[in-house]
Amino acid sequence: MQIFKNSVILITGANRGIGKSLVKALLNNGAKKVYATCRDLNGMPEFNDSRVIPLELDITNDDQVALCAVAAPDTEILINNAGGVNPGNILEGNPIGMDKDMKVNYFGTIKMMRAFVPVLKKNTPAKIINIVSIAAYSPLPSIAGYAASKAALFSATQSVRIELAKEGITVHAINPGAIDTDMNKGSDWDMPHPDSIATKILAGVSEGQLDMIPDEMGQGMYNAWKEEPSKLSQIFSDLYHGKNER
Numbered sequence: 022m023q024i025f026k027n028s029v030i031l032i033t034g035a036n037r038g039i040g041k042s043l044v045k046a047l048l049n050n051g052a053k054k055v056y057a058t059c060r061d062l063n064g065m066p067e068f069n070d071s072r073v074i075p076l077e078l079d080i081t082n083d084d085q086v087a088l089c090a091v092a093a094p095d096t097e098i099l100i101n102n103a104g105g106v107n108p109g110n111i112l113e114g115n116p117i118g119m120d121k122d123m124k125v126n127y128f129g130t131i132k133m134m135r136a137f138v139p140v141l142k143k144n145t146p147a148k149i150i151n152i153v154s155i156a157a158y159s160p161l162p163s164i165a166g167y168a169a170s171k172a173a174l175f176s177a178t179q180s181v182r183i184e185l186a187k188e189g190i191t192v193h194a195i196n197p198g199a200i201d202t203d204m205n206k207g208s209d210w211d212m213p214h215p216d217s218i219a220t221k222i223l224a225g226v227s228e229g230q231l232d233m234i235p236d237e238m239g240q241g242m243y244n245a246w247k248e249e250p251s252k253l254s255q256i257f258s259d260l261y262h263g264k265n266e267r
Protein backbone atom coordinates (compact mmCIF):
# COMPACT_ATOMS: atom_id res chain seq x y z
CA MET A 22 0.00 0.00 0.00
CA GLN A 23 2.54 2.41 -1.34
CA ILE A 24 0.21 5.43 -1.24
CA PHE A 25 0.15 5.50 2.56
CA LYS A 26 3.87 4.82 3.02
CA ASN A 27 5.63 7.98 4.24
CA SER A 28 2.35 9.91 4.08
CA VAL A 29 0.93 12.34 6.62
CA ILE A 30 -2.67 11.51 7.43
CA LEU A 31 -5.29 13.16 9.61
CA ILE A 32 -8.21 11.04 10.75
CA THR A 33 -11.35 12.00 12.66
CA GLY A 34 -13.01 9.78 15.27
CA ALA A 35 -9.74 7.90 15.79
CA ASN A 36 -10.48 6.73 19.34
CA ARG A 37 -12.63 3.71 18.53
CA GLY A 38 -14.28 1.57 15.87
CA ILE A 39 -13.23 1.93 12.24
CA GLY A 40 -11.19 5.07 13.02
CA LYS A 41 -9.00 3.30 15.57
CA SER A 42 -8.52 0.39 13.16
CA LEU A 43 -7.54 2.80 10.39
CA VAL A 44 -4.86 4.35 12.62
CA LYS A 45 -3.38 0.89 13.31
CA ALA A 46 -3.52 -0.06 9.61
CA LEU A 47 -1.88 3.23 8.59
CA LEU A 48 0.96 2.66 11.07
CA ASN A 49 1.39 -0.90 9.77
CA ASN A 50 1.58 0.46 6.26
CA GLY A 51 4.46 2.84 6.90
CA ALA A 52 2.65 6.16 7.43
CA LYS A 53 5.09 8.96 8.30
CA LYS A 54 2.70 10.69 10.71
CA VAL A 55 -0.91 10.16 11.79
CA TYR A 56 -2.85 13.00 13.35
CA ALA A 57 -5.33 10.95 15.37
CA THR A 58 -8.19 13.22 16.39
CA CYS A 59 -11.12 12.68 18.73
CA ARG A 60 -13.56 14.63 20.90
CA ASP A 61 -12.11 13.59 24.26
CA LEU A 62 -8.38 12.90 24.34
CA ASN A 63 -8.80 10.99 27.63
CA GLY A 64 -10.49 8.30 25.54
CA MET A 65 -7.71 8.04 22.96
CA PRO A 66 -6.14 4.55 22.98
CA GLU A 67 -2.40 4.12 23.51
CA PHE A 68 -1.05 3.46 20.03
CA ASN A 69 2.48 3.29 21.48
CA ASP A 70 3.93 4.87 18.38
CA SER A 71 5.68 8.24 18.17
CA ARG A 72 4.23 8.79 14.68
CA VAL A 73 0.79 9.32 16.26
CA ILE A 74 -0.05 12.93 17.13
CA PRO A 75 -3.30 13.11 19.12
CA LEU A 76 -5.45 16.21 18.60
CA GLU A 77 -8.74 17.20 20.18
CA LEU A 78 -11.46 17.64 17.57
CA ASP A 79 -15.23 17.74 17.51
CA ILE A 80 -16.05 18.13 13.83
CA THR A 81 -19.13 20.24 14.61
CA ASN A 82 -17.00 22.82 16.44
CA ASP A 83 -15.84 25.57 14.06
CA ASP A 84 -13.02 26.77 16.31
CA GLN A 85 -11.61 23.28 16.86
CA VAL A 86 -11.80 22.48 13.15
CA ALA A 87 -9.92 25.70 12.30
CA LEU A 88 -7.29 25.08 15.00
CA CYS A 89 -6.80 21.55 13.77
CA ALA A 90 -6.09 22.74 10.23
CA VAL A 91 -3.41 25.03 11.68
CA ALA A 92 -1.98 22.28 13.90
CA ALA A 93 -1.71 19.79 11.02
CA PRO A 94 -0.32 21.87 8.10
CA ASP A 95 1.52 18.92 6.53
CA THR A 96 -1.59 16.76 6.11
CA GLU A 97 -1.62 15.00 2.74
CA ILE A 98 -4.53 12.63 3.32
CA LEU A 99 -7.68 13.59 5.22
CA ILE A 100 -9.84 10.69 6.41
CA ASN A 101 -13.30 11.86 7.46
CA ASN A 102 -14.38 8.93 9.58
CA ALA A 103 -16.26 10.54 12.51
CA GLY A 104 -19.97 9.86 12.46
CA GLY A 105 -22.96 9.24 14.63
CA VAL A 106 -26.32 7.55 14.39
CA ASN A 107 -29.63 8.29 16.08
CA PRO A 108 -32.53 5.87 15.74
CA GLY A 109 -35.89 6.87 14.35
CA ASN A 110 -37.93 6.81 11.17
CA ILE A 111 -39.02 9.82 9.12
CA LEU A 112 -42.62 10.00 10.26
CA GLU A 113 -42.19 9.49 14.01
CA GLY A 114 -38.48 9.79 14.76
CA ASN A 115 -37.20 12.49 17.09
CA PRO A 116 -36.23 15.49 14.91
CA ILE A 117 -33.44 16.31 17.38
CA GLY A 118 -31.74 13.04 16.45
CA MET A 119 -32.18 13.73 12.75
CA ASP A 120 -30.70 17.18 13.23
CA LYS A 121 -27.70 15.75 15.09
CA ASP A 122 -27.04 13.19 12.34
CA MET A 123 -27.07 15.98 9.75
CA LYS A 124 -24.87 18.26 11.89
CA VAL A 125 -22.21 15.62 12.42
CA ASN A 126 -22.27 13.39 9.34
CA TYR A 127 -23.05 15.98 6.70
CA PHE A 128 -22.22 19.50 7.90
CA GLY A 129 -19.37 18.38 10.17
CA THR A 130 -17.67 16.54 7.31
CA ILE A 131 -18.23 19.52 5.02
CA LYS A 132 -16.58 21.78 7.64
CA MET A 133 -13.57 19.45 7.65
CA MET A 134 -13.28 19.45 3.86
CA ARG A 135 -13.56 23.25 3.68
CA ALA A 136 -10.93 23.74 6.40
CA PHE A 137 -8.47 21.20 5.00
CA VAL A 138 -8.65 21.77 1.25
CA PRO A 139 -6.29 24.78 1.48
CA VAL A 140 -3.87 22.59 3.47
CA LEU A 141 -4.18 19.69 1.02
CA LYS A 142 -3.66 22.03 -1.95
CA LYS A 143 -0.23 22.86 -0.55
CA ASN A 144 0.60 19.17 -0.13
CA THR A 145 -0.45 17.61 -3.42
CA PRO A 146 -0.87 14.91 -4.56
CA ALA A 147 -3.44 14.67 -1.80
CA LYS A 148 -6.54 12.73 -0.88
CA ILE A 149 -9.82 13.03 0.95
CA ILE A 150 -11.33 9.74 2.06
CA ASN A 151 -14.90 10.01 3.34
CA ILE A 152 -16.43 7.12 5.27
CA VAL A 153 -20.03 7.22 4.10
CA SER A 154 -22.38 4.18 4.30
CA ILE A 155 -24.34 1.75 2.16
CA ALA A 156 -27.36 3.56 3.64
CA ALA A 157 -26.48 6.39 1.24
CA TYR A 158 -27.89 4.23 -1.57
CA SER A 159 -31.19 3.35 0.11
CA PRO A 160 -32.57 4.16 3.57
CA LEU A 161 -33.19 1.75 6.42
CA PRO A 162 -36.22 3.46 8.05
CA SER A 163 -35.19 2.58 11.62
CA ILE A 164 -32.23 4.94 11.07
CA ALA A 165 -33.77 7.18 8.43
CA GLY A 166 -32.14 10.42 9.63
CA TYR A 167 -28.73 8.75 9.52
CA ALA A 168 -29.42 7.41 6.00
CA ALA A 169 -30.46 10.88 4.82
CA SER A 170 -27.30 12.42 6.30
CA LYS A 171 -25.14 9.79 4.58
CA ALA A 172 -26.99 10.24 1.25
CA ALA A 173 -26.27 13.96 1.58
CA LEU A 174 -22.63 13.23 2.43
CA PHE A 175 -22.31 10.88 -0.55
CA SER A 176 -23.60 13.66 -2.79
CA ALA A 177 -21.22 16.20 -1.24
CA THR A 178 -18.33 13.76 -1.63
CA GLN A 179 -19.05 13.33 -5.33
CA SER A 180 -19.42 17.08 -5.77
CA VAL A 181 -16.08 17.76 -4.08
CA ARG A 182 -14.50 15.04 -6.22
CA ILE A 183 -15.47 17.05 -9.30
CA GLU A 184 -14.67 20.44 -7.70
CA LEU A 185 -11.12 19.26 -6.91
CA ALA A 186 -10.52 17.17 -10.02
CA LYS A 187 -7.95 19.62 -11.39
CA GLU A 188 -6.29 20.42 -8.06
CA GLY A 189 -4.33 17.23 -7.45
CA ILE A 190 -6.69 16.06 -4.70
CA THR A 191 -8.48 12.74 -5.22
CA VAL A 192 -11.72 12.23 -3.32
CA HIS A 193 -12.82 8.73 -2.30
CA ALA A 194 -16.19 7.53 -0.98
CA ILE A 195 -16.24 4.42 1.21
CA ASN A 196 -19.72 2.96 1.66
CA PRO A 197 -19.60 0.03 4.10
CA GLY A 198 -22.44 -2.24 5.15
CA ALA A 199 -22.67 -3.28 8.82
CA ILE A 200 -19.32 -3.45 10.64
CA ASP A 201 -18.79 -4.77 14.16
CA THR A 202 -18.36 -1.51 16.09
CA ASP A 203 -20.20 0.29 18.89
CA MET A 204 -22.53 1.65 16.22
CA ASN A 205 -24.05 -1.83 15.92
CA LYS A 206 -23.90 -2.75 19.60
CA GLY A 207 -26.56 -5.35 20.43
CA SER A 208 -26.97 -6.54 16.84
CA ASP A 209 -26.65 -10.30 16.27
CA TRP A 210 -25.66 -9.87 12.64
CA ASP A 211 -22.49 -11.59 11.53
CA MET A 212 -20.29 -8.55 10.94
CA PRO A 213 -16.62 -8.15 10.03
CA HIS A 214 -14.15 -6.72 12.55
CA PRO A 215 -13.16 -3.11 11.79
CA ASP A 216 -9.47 -4.14 11.57
CA SER A 217 -10.14 -6.18 8.43
CA ILE A 218 -12.25 -3.37 6.97
CA ALA A 219 -9.53 -0.79 7.61
CA THR A 220 -7.02 -2.95 5.73
CA LYS A 221 -9.44 -3.30 2.80
CA ILE A 222 -10.12 0.44 2.71
CA LEU A 223 -6.40 1.22 2.48
CA ALA A 224 -5.92 -1.45 -0.21
CA GLY A 225 -8.88 -0.18 -2.27
CA VAL A 226 -7.76 3.44 -2.07
CA SER A 227 -4.22 2.42 -3.01
CA GLU A 228 -5.62 0.66 -6.09
CA GLY A 229 -7.31 3.92 -7.03
CA GLN A 230 -10.89 2.91 -6.25
CA LEU A 231 -12.92 6.10 -5.93
CA ASP A 232 -16.10 4.37 -4.77
CA MET A 233 -15.68 1.39 -2.56
CA ILE A 234 -17.78 -1.07 -0.58
CA PRO A 235 -15.24 -2.79 1.69
CA ASP A 236 -17.36 -5.64 3.12
CA GLU A 237 -19.36 -8.60 1.84
CA MET A 238 -22.74 -7.57 3.27
CA GLY A 239 -22.39 -4.08 1.85
CA GLN A 240 -21.24 -5.50 -1.49
CA GLY A 241 -24.31 -7.76 -1.65
CA MET A 242 -26.55 -4.77 -0.93
CA TYR A 243 -24.76 -2.66 -3.53
CA ASN A 244 -25.09 -5.42 -6.14
CA ALA A 245 -28.85 -5.60 -5.44
CA TRP A 246 -29.06 -1.80 -5.86
CA LYS A 247 -27.04 -1.94 -9.08
CA GLU A 248 -29.37 -4.55 -10.53
CA GLU A 249 -32.39 -2.46 -9.63
CA PRO A 250 -32.54 0.18 -6.86
CA SER A 251 -35.89 -1.19 -5.64
CA LYS A 252 -34.15 -4.49 -4.81
CA LEU A 253 -32.08 -2.82 -2.09
CA SER A 254 -35.20 -1.01 -0.84
CA GLN A 255 -36.85 -4.45 -0.58
CA ILE A 256 -33.97 -5.78 1.54
CA PHE A 257 -34.36 -2.82 3.90
CA SER A 258 -38.16 -3.18 3.87
CA ASP A 259 -37.79 -6.83 4.96
CA LEU A 260 -35.43 -5.77 7.74
CA TYR A 261 -37.74 -2.97 8.86
CA HIS A 262 -40.97 -4.94 8.77
CA GLY A 263 -39.86 -7.94 10.70
CA LYS A 264 -37.64 -10.33 8.82
CA ASN A 265 -34.29 -10.04 10.69
CA GLU A 266 -35.47 -6.84 12.35
CA ARG A 267 -32.59 -4.59 13.45
Ligand SMILES: NC(=O)c1ccc[n+]([C@@H]2O[C@H](COP(=O)([O-])OP(=O)(O)OC[C@H]3O[C@@H](n4cnc5c(N)ncnc54)[C@H](OP(=O)(O)O)[C@@H]3O)[C@@H](O)[C@H]2O)c1
Binds near residue numbers: 103105197200
Ligand atom coordinates in the same frame (compact mmCIF):
# COMPACT_ATOMS: atom_id res chain seq x y z
N1 LIG B 1 -20.27 0.40 11.89
C1 LIG B 1 -20.96 0.38 10.76
O1 LIG B 1 -21.76 -0.54 10.52
C2 LIG B 1 -20.81 1.45 9.74
C3 LIG B 1 -21.32 1.23 8.46
C4 LIG B 1 -21.19 2.23 7.50
C5 LIG B 1 -20.55 3.40 7.80
N2 LIG B 1 -20.07 3.59 9.06
C6 LIG B 1 -19.43 4.87 9.35
O2 LIG B 1 -18.11 4.64 9.80
C7 LIG B 1 -17.69 5.73 10.60
C8 LIG B 1 -17.10 5.21 11.90
O3 LIG B 1 -18.13 4.57 12.62
P1 LIG B 1 -17.87 3.32 13.58
O4 LIG B 1 -18.63 2.20 13.04
O5 LIG B 1 -16.43 3.17 13.84
O6 LIG B 1 -18.69 3.81 14.85
P2 LIG B 1 -18.25 4.13 16.35
O7 LIG B 1 -17.43 3.04 16.91
O8 LIG B 1 -19.53 4.50 16.99
O9 LIG B 1 -17.30 5.41 16.21
C9 LIG B 1 -17.80 6.66 15.84
C10 LIG B 1 -16.67 7.65 15.97
O10 LIG B 1 -17.12 8.93 15.51
C11 LIG B 1 -16.80 9.87 16.54
N3 LIG B 1 -17.68 11.03 16.52
C12 LIG B 1 -19.02 11.08 16.63
N4 LIG B 1 -19.45 12.35 16.59
C13 LIG B 1 -18.33 13.13 16.47
C14 LIG B 1 -18.08 14.52 16.39
N5 LIG B 1 -19.08 15.41 16.42
N6 LIG B 1 -16.81 14.95 16.26
C15 LIG B 1 -15.78 14.08 16.22
N7 LIG B 1 -15.94 12.76 16.34
C16 LIG B 1 -17.20 12.28 16.44
C17 LIG B 1 -16.94 9.07 17.84
O11 LIG B 1 -16.33 9.78 18.88
P3 LIG B 1 -16.79 9.62 20.44
O12 LIG B 1 -16.10 8.40 20.95
O13 LIG B 1 -16.36 10.89 21.07
O14 LIG B 1 -18.30 9.44 20.42
C18 LIG B 1 -16.21 7.81 17.42
O15 LIG B 1 -14.83 8.01 17.45
C19 LIG B 1 -18.94 6.60 10.82
O16 LIG B 1 -18.92 7.69 9.92
C20 LIG B 1 -20.07 5.67 10.46
O17 LIG B 1 -21.22 6.34 10.06
C21 LIG B 1 -20.17 2.64 10.04
